[in-house]
Structures are given as C-alpha cells and as structure tokens.
Amino acid sequence: MIQIRYFWAALLAAVMTFCGIVGWHSYSVANPLDTPTPTPTEPAPAKAPDVKPSSPSLAAAGLTLQELGRGVYGLIASTDYPPSDPAKIAICNGGIVIGSDSVLVIDPFQNPTLGNLMMDTVKTLTDRPVKYVLNTHYHFDHTGGNSATSQGIPIIGRGLIREFMSGRNRELDPNLRMPDIIVNSESDIWLGDRQVKLQRVEGHSGGTDLIAFIPDVNVLFAGDIVFNKRFPYMGDSNIRDWQGSLYRLIATYPDAKVLPGHGEVTNKSGMQEFQAYFSDLERLALEWKAQNLTKEEVLTKYAKVPERYKDYKFQIMYGPNDAKLRSNLEVAYEQFTRSATIPLIP
Structure with missing residues (x-):
C-alpha cells in the first residue's frame, strides 16, 4: 500500500507520487521458481550485524496471528495510520504459507525488526525452512522487512519492483534486500506438495x-489490491486498472477467504464493498466535472469523510492532510474529471 515519502521523512516514511507504467525487468524468470539465479547487478549486501535486533511480541506490534486454512496464516495489523510507533508497530498484513517441506513468507512488514518478528513467528509454527519471500508490491510497508531474511532465501517480486525499490526504498534503508526473482506472468511455486x-x-x-492464491484451502493473499474498511493509498494508482482488477478477483475467487493488504480477513462481499468505494469516488468526480469545479474547490468543499465511511481507518488518506499525501480526492479528481472514457459505475 503505502509508500509515503514525505511522511516517512518526518515519521520514518516517504510519499510515493509516481504512477508507474508496467514494464519488465531485464532479469525475468520463465521457468518454475526452483532455481533462481542471482541478479548480476545486485549490489553487494552489507554485512549483517552479529546480534539480531530483538523482536517485539505480536501484540506489541499490533498483530494478530490467524489461521486462514490448514498451515496458512495471516498476521493481521490492527493499527490505524499513522501508527504511534512506526518502528515497532506493523502497518500492513503479512502471510505465512507452510508446505510439506518448506515455507513461503508474504510481505515481511516495514523494517527488519518486524521482519525478524515474522521469521520468529514461522519458527513457532514449523521447523521447515523458509524457501521464498514474496513482496506483493514495492511499497516500503510491505518490503522494509526483507533485510531480516537470509541472503540464501530468494525474494519474489514483479515488474519494475527492483527499480522502484532501488530509487525510493533504499533511501530509507540502504541495506534493503531487493527481489532477485522477477515474475511477469502467472507462475506456480511449490512448497513440497502445496x-x-x-x-x-x-x-x-x-x-x-x-x-498469491493457495488452491487447496481457497485462500487469497490480495496485497494492496484489496483494503478492508481502510481508505487506500492511491499515490501510485490507476483507478480504472484497479477497478478492473477488483472485478476480476470477485469473479475468479467468489468463495475465497481473502487477506487484504490492510484490514481484517474478508471475502467476496468485502471486495465488493471496496469496489463500491471507487464507484462512489467516480460519482463524486462526475459531479465535480459537471459543476466545473477546480481541484482546490473540491479539496475544500468535499474534505469531510462521508458518513458512510466514518468508521474507516486510514482517514488521513481521504482528503487534504498535513503529511502532504496525495489524497484519494486529489487522485480521483485528476483521473476522473479529465477522463473521456465511459464511467464504470455499476
């Protein structure tokens, strides 16, 4: 979700305001992900400290461990944004998938301390080794914990994730580990028989x-494509593409248990509610366009969170804010009022 450069500069955060275009990294893996080759351009990692930083407890980190299916777990972050202590309290959800011979870790949080907590949690669940780490996207709250993983464990990412992380996330952590397996199409990985x-x-x-979808237990790790009762970070977004992705997930996984990037475990109805939020933004934007409002007028007149969403967390994302985030209103104005495409409102 949330790569927030200006905010992290003040509170260990940074705003990401670039809306990237899909591209492919020069190192792309087409074969099954069992024999990754180190990327030759990977900078030499800094030597790991001799003493691992102590990990907080799950409760202290604002996390709850929940079994989503046999051997499949979510670490669910309950905090609002911004957290009271970004160094110790997790912002996003993470995942652990245990197979017959190995483990997949998904999104090891925003820093090595919380990444260590993720790896320690794996050890409380199984003695099987971690085989892969998956970054569902490049934002720092999902990738900053990469450095807590062993150099021998491959990290999987997609598209331009290495470029984005090299230019942005490493400003926050020069020792940050980059993904070394890049997938740009549907791929399967196997954890023994899983x-x-x-x-x-x-x-x-x-x-x-x-x-990431685990077929045998019908569990979907949706990353930040799904937020549950949280206002999304939209600074890098293309709302039309996002709407399309949600429609496809709803159609493809109608009965799945869904772990969003932020918020409690949900299902089809939760994805539909999140899709409806984008439809509400689009309706507002069509009103703004009809009234020929300027962006400044919109940000003043519509700054209050609608009653329907008053209980949502991450309200800092909705309208104008002191953290200089690109708000949901701002992005909706820029993308919808200037669009000549047919509205996607249901």
Missing part, C-alpha cells in the same frame, strides 16, 4: 502488484 499460484494484477502500485 501449490501457490502467483498472478499479476494492476492498479495499485505502478505495475508491481502480485497476488
């Missing part, structure tokens, strides 16, 4: 979004 299906989706983060 299959994990990776699928590219569009709309949230500049062509770096991936989701």
Whole structure:
C-alpha cells in the first residue's frame, strides 16, 4: 500500500507520487521458481550485524496471528495510520504459507525488526525452512522487512519492483534486500506438495502488484489490491486498472477467504464493498466535472469523510492532510474529471 515519502521523512516514511507504467525487468524468470539465479547487478549486501535486533511480541506490534486454512496464516495489523510507533508497530498484513517441506513468507512488514518478528513467528509454527519471500508490491510497508531474511532465501517480486525499490526504498534503508526473482506472468511455486499460484494484477502500485492464491484451502493473499474498511493509498494508482482488477478477483475467487493488504480477513462481499468505494469516488468526480469545479474547490468543499465511511481507518488518506499525501480526492479528481472514457459505475 503505502509508500509515503514525505511522511516517512518526518515519521520514518516517504510519499510515493509516481504512477508507474508496467514494464519488465531485464532479469525475468520463465521457468518454475526452483532455481533462481542471482541478479548480476545486485549490489553487494552489507554485512549483517552479529546480534539480531530483538523482536517485539505480536501484540506489541499490533498483530494478530490467524489461521486462514490448514498451515496458512495471516498476521493481521490492527493499527490505524499513522501508527504511534512506526518502528515497532506493523502497518500492513503479512502471510505465512507452510508446505510439506518448506515455507513461503508474504510481505515481511516495514523494517527488519518486524521482519525478524515474522521469521520468529514461522519458527513457532514449523521447523521447515523458509524457501521464498514474496513482496506483493514495492511499497516500503510491505518490503522494509526483507533485510531480516537470509541472503540464501530468494525474494519474489514483479515488474519494475527492483527499480522502484532501488530509487525510493533504499533511501530509507540502504541495506534493503531487493527481489532477485522477477515474475511477469502467472507462475506456480511449490512448497513440497502445496501449490501457490502467483498472478499479476494492476492498479495499485505502478505495475508491481502480485497476488498469491493457495488452491487447496481457497485462500487469497490480495496485497494492496484489496483494503478492508481502510481508505487506500492511491499515490501510485490507476483507478480504472484497479477497478478492473477488483472485478476480476470477485469473479475468479467468489468463495475465497481473502487477506487484504490492510484490514481484517474478508471475502467476496468485502471486495465488493471496496469496489463500491471507487464507484462512489467516480460519482463524486462526475459531479465535480459537471459543476466545473477546480481541484482546490473540491479539496475544500468535499474534505469531510462521508458518513458512510466514518468508521474507516486510514482517514488521513481521504482528503487534504498535513503529511502532504496525495489524497484519494486529489487522485480521483485528476483521473476522473479529465477522463473521456465511459464511467464504470455499476
């Protein structure tokens, strides 16, 4: 979700305002993900400290461990944004998938301390080794914990994730580990006898979004393509693409248990509610366009969160804010009022 450069500069955060275009990294893996080759341009990693930073407890990090299916777990972040202590309280959700011989870790949070907590949690669940780490997109709250993983564990990402992370995330952590397996099409990985299906989706983060589906338990790790009762970060978004991705997920996984990037575990109805939020933004934008309002007028007149969404968290994302985030209203104005395309309102 949330790569917020200006905010992290003040509170260990940074705003990402670039809306990326899908592109492919020069190192792309077409074969099954069992024999990754190190990227030759990968900078030499800094030597790991001799003493691992102590991990907070799950409760102290604002996390709840929930079994989503046999051997499949979500670490669910309950905090609002911004958290009271970004160094110790997780912002996004993470995942652990245990197979018959190995483990997949999904989105190891925003820093090495919380990444260590993720790896320690794996050890409480199984003695099987971590085989892969998956970054569902490049935003720092999902990738900053990469550095807590062993150099021998491949990290999977998509599209221009390495370029984005090299230019942005490494400003926050010079020792940040980059993905070394890049997938740009549907791919399967195997954890012994357990299959994990990776699928590219569009709309949230500049062509770096991936989701993971575990067929045998019907669990979908949706990354930041889905927010549940949270206002989304939209600074890198293409709303039309995002709407399209949600429609496809709803149609493809109608009965799945869904772990969003932010918020509680949900399902088809939760994805439909999130889709409806974009439709509401589009309706507003058509009103603005009909009234020929300027962006400044919109941000003043419509700054209050609608009653329908008054209980949502991450309200800082909705309208004008002191953190200089590109608000949902601002992005909707820029993308909908200037669009000549046919509205997608249901």
